[in-house]
Amino acid sequence: MNKSFVKFVTDFGPLVVFFFFYYNSDKDLRVAIPPFIIATLISLAIVWLIEKKIPFVPLISGVLITFFGGLTIYFNNAIFIYIKPTIINILFGLTLLFGKFFTEEPILKKIIGKSISLSKEGWNLLNQRWMYFFFAIALLNEFVWRTQSEEFWVNFKVWGLLPITFIFTAFQVPLITKYKINE
DSSP: OOHHHHHHHHHHHHHHHHHHHHHTTTSOHHHHHHHHHHHHHHHHHHHHHHHSSOOHHHHHHHHHHHHHHHHHHHHTOTHHHHHHHHHHHHHHHHHHHHGGGTSSSOHHHHHHTTTOOBOHHHHHHHHHHHHHHHHHHHHHHHHHHHHSOHHHHHHHHHHTHHHHHHHHHHTTHHHHHHHBOOO
């Protein structure tokens, strides 16, 4: 089976499952979250079976989906699933912020350094931009879930945050081009 197809299915399959159950249950998170958790765990298991490892970001995301989804179900309170993106983004931002105290190079370089070759200044700037981005997205998520309807938040989480992340990533291309080291 094509690895890129499997990656696509394992990345987006749980989301499709969530939307299917959410919109077919009159927009009830309590109905949509259990299949979402199960689909996420199956997705992680498939990745493990194929690659014999689970990348850090999907692993953390899977753990947090299971944890916060479980809390949402157990306490019958959607606040736990609402704050999951906030917590994830704050954790990523803090990792980029404090990573420099534990390693000589930016954490972002350790994560994607095999894909891109940048100067030290380039890595520092890119790391800093992503750090600020994660904190901004955390604040944006807090604003949206606290001021909008649940359905708006659910749609914003996918159709808002995902495009914002893609656009932010595209805006990093000039920085990457400027500080790229040709090998």
